[in-house]
Amino acid sequence: MAMDVMPQQGPDSGRPPEPSPQDPYVLPAEGATAVPPPPPTLRTTLRRAAFGAVAAGVLLAGALVAVDDGDGRPKEPGPVERAEAAATAGSPVSLSDLTALIGDRQKWVESHPKDAPSLATLGAAYVEWARRSADTAYYARAEQALKRSLEAQPGERGNGAAWLGLAALANARHDFLAAKRWGETVKKQQPKAWNVYPVLIDAYTGLGDQKAATAATETFGELRKGVPALARTADLYRGNGWREDALATAREAADRAAQPAEKAEALHRLGELAWERGEPEEAVAQFDAALRTDSGQYASLAGRARALAALDRTDEALAAYQSALEKLPRPQYALELGELYESLGLDGDARTQYAKLREMVAAAKKDGVDESLVLARFEADYGEPEAAVELLRAQWRGQHRSAAVADALGWALHRAGESEEGLEYARLAADTGVRNASYAYHLGVIQRELADYGPARRNLEQAVRTNPAFSPLAAPLAQEALDALGEPPPGGPGEMQQPPPPAPEPEPEPAKKPEQEKKPEAPAPAPSRTAAVKSPSPTASPSAPSSASPSVSKSP
Numbered sequence: 422m423a424m425d426v427m428p429q430q431g432p433d434s435g436r437p438p439e440p441s442p443q444d445p446y447v448l449p450a451e452g453a454t455a456v457p458p459p460p461p462t463l464r465t466t467l468r469r470a471a472f473g474a475v476a477a478g479v480l481l482a483g484a485l486v487a488v489d490d491g492d493g494r495p496k497e498p499g500p501v502e503r504a505e506a507a508a509t510a511g512s513p514v515s516l517s518d519l520t521a522l523i524g525d526r527q528k529w530v531e532s533h534p535k536d537a538p539s540l541a542t543l544g545a546a547y548v549e550w551a552r553r554s555a556d557t558a559y560y561a562r563a564e565q566a567l568k569r570s571l572e573a574q575p576g577e578r579g580n581g582a583a584w585l586g587l588a589a590l591a592n593a594r595h596d597f598l599a600a601k602r603w604g605e606t607v608k609k610q611q612p613k614a615w616n617v618y619p620v621l622i623d624a625y626t627g628l629g630d631q632k633a634a635t636a637a638t639e640t641f642g643e644l645r646k647g648v649p650a651l652a653r654t655a656d657l658y659r660g661n662g663w664r665e666d667a668l669a670t671a672r673e674a675a676d677r678a679a680q681p682a683e684k685a686e687a688l689h690r691l692g693e694l695a696w697e698r699g700e701p702e703e704a705v706a707q708f709d710a711a712l713r714t715d716s717g718q719y720a721s722l723a724g725r726a727r728a729l730a731a732l733d734r735t736d737e738a739l740a741a742y743q744s745a746l747e748k749l750p751r752p753q754y755a756l757e758l759g760e761l762y763e764s765l766g767l768d769g770d771a772r773t774q775y776a777k778l779r780e781m782v783a784a785a786k787k788d789g790v791d792e793s794l795v796l797a798r799f800e801a802d803y804g805e806p807e808a809a810v811e812l813l814r815a816q817w818r819g820q821h822r823s824a825a826v827a828d829a830l831g832w833a834l835h836r837a838g839e840s841e842e843g844l845e846y847a848r849l850a851a852d853t854g855v856r857n858a859s860y861a862y863h864l865g866v867i868q869r870e871l872a873d874y875g876p877a878r879r880n881l882e883q884a885v886r887t888n889p890a891f892s893p894l895a896a897p898l899a900q901e902a903l904d905a906l907g908e909p910p911p912g913g914p915g916e917m918q919q920p921p922p923p924a925p926e927p928e929p930e931p932a933k934k935p936e937q938e939k940k941p942e943a944p945a946p947a948p949s950r951t952a953a954v955k956s957p958s959p960t961a962s963p964s965a966p967s968s969a970s971p972s973v974s975k976s977p
Contacts, residue, residue, distance in 0.1 A: 499521070500517060500518040500520075500521035500522070501518070501521050501522050501525045503515075503518045503680075504518040504519055504521060504522035504546075505522065505542075507680060507682065507683070508545070510647075510649070511615070511616060511619065511645060511649040512648065512649060512680060512682070512683045513680075513682040513683050513685075513686050514549065514682060515680075515681060515682040515715060515717060516550075516553060516554075516717035517717070518682075519546060519549060519550055519553070520550075522542075522546050523543065523546045523547065523550060526539050526540075526542055526543040526546065527543065530543060530566075534569070534573075535573045536573070537570045537571075537573040537574035537580050537583065538570075538574075538580075538582065540566050540567070540569050540570035540573065540583070541566075541567060541570040541580065541582040541583040541586055542582070543566045544562075544563045544564070544565075544566035544567035544570060544583065544586045544590070545563070545567075545582070545585070545586040545589060547559045547560070547562045547563035547566060548560065548563045548586065548589045548590050548593055549589075551563065551593060552593050553717070553719070553749075554719075554748075554749065555749045555750050555751050557784065557785045557788035557789075557790050558788055560590060560593060560594060560788050560789055560790065561788055561789070563586070563590050564587075564590060564789075567583045567586045567587050567590065570582075570583040570586075571583045571584075576606075576607075581607050581610070581611060581614070584603050584606060584607050585603070585604070585607055585616060585617060585620060587599075587603050588600045588603035588604045588607070588617075588620040588621075588624070589620050591603060591624075592620060592623040592624055592627065593790070594789050594790045594791060595627065595790065595791040595792070595793075595794075595821075596789075596791065597623070597624045597625075597626075597627030597628045597820075597821060598624075598628065598819060598820055598821075600620055600621075600623065600624035600627070601621065601624040601625065601628065603620070604617055604620045604621040604624055605621070608621065613644065615641060615644035615645040618637050618638075618640055618641035618644070618645075619641065619649075619653065621633075621637045622634055622637045622638055622641065622653060622657075625637060626660065626823065627821060627823055628820050628821060628822060628823065629821070629822035629823040629824065629826070629827070629853075630822075631660070631661070631853065634657065634660075635657060638653050638654060638656075638657045641653055642654055647677070648674050648677050648678050648679075648683055648687070651670055651671075651673055651674035651677065652671075652674045652686070652687065652690065654670050655667050655670040655671040655674060655690060656690075658670060659671075659694065659697075659855075660824075660853070660854075660855055661853070661854045661855070662853075662854035662855050662856045663854075664694070664697075664698065664856060667694060668691075668694055671687065671690045671691050671694060672691065674687045674690070675687035675688055675690075675691055681714050681715045682715050682717070682718075684714045684715070685711040685712070685714040685715035685717075685718040685721070686711075686718065688707050688708075688710045688711035688714060688718075688721075689707070689708065689711040689718055689720060689721045689724065691707040692704045692705075692706075692707030692708040692711060692721060692724050692725075692728070693724060695707055695728075696724065696727060696728055696731075696888070697856060697857070697858075697887070697888060698887075698888070699858075699886075699887060699888035699889055699890070699891075701728040701729075701731040701732050701890065702728075702732065704724065704725075704727075704728035705725055705728045705729060705732070708721040708722075708724045708725040708728065709721075709725065712725070719745060719748045719749035720745075720749060722741055722742075722744050722745035722748065722749070723741070723742065723745040723749070723751075723753075723754045723757070725741050726738045726739075726741035726742040726745060726754075726757070726758075727757065729741060730761050730890070730893055731888075731890035735761070735765060738761060739758070739761065739762075742754060742757065742758040742761065743758070746758065746777075750781060751781070752778045752781040752782050752785070752792050752795045752796070753795050755774045755775070755777045755778040755781060756774070756775070756778050756795060756798065756799055758774045759771045759772075759773075759774030759775045759778065759803075760892065760893055760894050761893050762774060763893075763894060764893035764894050775799065775803060778795070778796070778799055779796075782795070782796045793812045793813070793815065793816055794813075794816065794825060794826060794829060796809075796812060797809040797810075797812040797813045797816075797829055797830075797833060798829055798832075800812070800833070801829070801832055801833040801836045802836065806833055806836035806837035806838075807837050809829075809833035809836070809837070810830070810833045810834055810837050810839075813826060813829055813830040813833055814830070816830075817830060824849075824850045824853040824855050824857070824860070825850075827846045827847070827849040827850040827853075828846070828847060828850035828857070828859070828860045828863055830843070830846045831843040831844065831845070831846030831847030831848075831849075831850060831863060831864070831867065832847065832863045832867075834846065835847075835863070835866070835867045835870065840867050840870045840871055841871065843867055844864075844867050844868065844871060847860070847863050847864040847867050848864065850863075850864070851864050851880070856887055857887075858883075858884045858885075858887040858888040858891035858896075858899075859884070859891055859892065859895065861880045861881070861883040861884035861887060862880070862881065862884040862891070862895055862896075862898075862899045864880045865877045865878070865879075865880030865881035865883075865884060865899070865902065865903075866881075866899075866902060868880060869881075869902060869906065874906055875909070877902075877906060878903065878906045878909065881899055881902055881903040881906070882903060884896075884899045885899050885900055885903060
């Protein structure tokens with residue numbers, strides 16, 4: 422399904438118009454942290470900037486209502502106006518409207534190179550385009566546009582929009598620590614500006630700081646009512662494993678969403694929740710609805726492929742994955758398609774996808790995007806587990822301590838032969854509360870390796886119960902591991918049974934009389950094969966990790 426394009430573009434174009442060669446912000450990527458965040462003691466005039474932004478939004482809304490076509494009817498907003506209105510409301514922008522906005526701002530800044538607000542808008546639009554299309558080259562353009570915006574008007578003189586653009590850019594590049602610094606700089610100066618909280622939520626979530634993410638989500642909901650707040654709240658509930666609350670909130674967001682892009686995103690979220698619950702048919706229905714609502718919701722193509730594979734509709738799943746990779750070439754999708762090929766015995770096709778994954782990761786790295794997590798997942802199972810451990814330890818040292826990183830590091834350590842240390846991280850991932858069949862599977866396998874059979878059985882049961890087809894390769898292995906453990910012994914695990922009473926002390930022999938003739942000692946009786954064996958004491962709880970041990974914040 423082809424994406425809508427601007428009228429002046431060719432019919433085969435799926436990208437915004439290219440900047441002119443003279444464009445000063447088309448430079449190589451330097452990374453999200455190339456522009457250092459300002460010191461925390463800066464005093465700014467962001468309040469005036471925020472007031473100006475609100476006034477501009479009011480003027481824009483008034484203009485959309487007041488202008489008519491000459492026949493007394495209000496003029497319909499064009500794609501640029503729709504994109505600006507959606508962004509101002511904190512809602513997703515359709516790709517066709519986003520294309521129009523980028524083209525409009527590119528043309529404007531060519532003749533107005535010092536227009537800081539337009540440069541900031543262009544930079545933020547580039548970030549969103551790169552995120553929605555997986556074309557990482559646009560991150561470099563975004564960085565340069567935002568830097569030029571700050572050169573024309575520094576952030577401490579009211580250009581908070583450029584700072585927020587850099588925070589969004591850092592999140593998109595998976596540099597969550599930089600995103601946190603940029604976002605908190607703006608928050609310190611303007612705590613009531615609702616638009617700072619989405620980037621902070623993403624940053625805190627990427628860092629595994631659930632407490633901060635929860636607080637930011639609650640504040641965002643207080644400051645910005647409606648569908649955007651409902652969507653963020655549903656994601657928070659989902660990350661904490663509160664499935665019923667997540668589903669109810671996500672449904673409300675879908676019911677209240679008005680614009681196609683916003684509606685499609687809400688339907689996609691419902692599809693992901695259905696998939697995680699092990700309901701692939703419902704997931705397919707929601708992903709199909711999202712694509713009908715907005716054909717540019719490309720992530721739903723991959724979600725649909727995942728659910729189709731679970732339904733054994735493999736031909737359709739392969740086609741959906743191929744379409745997703747064509748329109749949204751993310752390394753994660755290449756990994757999933759490779760695993761599907763491997764589960765079908767198509768090892769050559771699987772190797773082709775794994776090679777593409779490596780190419781995508783390398784290309785993203787050149788554009789400043791860190792795809793270490795997906796690369797480490799691949800290396801742990803199909804490459805070099807030791808390399809995966811090294812990649813993930815670097816993530817952990819960089820404070821990227823989300824449940825996803827903890828799970829991947831725990832599994833990589835296990836695959837590298839360090840199951841005892843891996844158990845610590847696998848437990849941290851599970852302790853966040855997130856209902857993820859893959860996390861439960863990894864934890865169960867590691868526990869079985871360490872002969873902790875009771876907990877291993879429980880976690881493997883949870884994996885297959887949560888989502889029986891969570892992976893075309895791992896789900897059958899989870900069932901095999903569970904079957905190999907067998908049923909628990911009668912009466913429950915050994916550590917839960919009452920120990921047998923101690924054997925009675927033998928009575929002392931009476932003292933021998935001196936005149937009694939000494940007789941040879943009888944051999945001691947052999948111990949009975951049916952004698953009770955004292956049960957082992959309950960497994961001691963491991964001591965709390967030292968300061969060097971991993972930790973994941975949990976929301977209260």
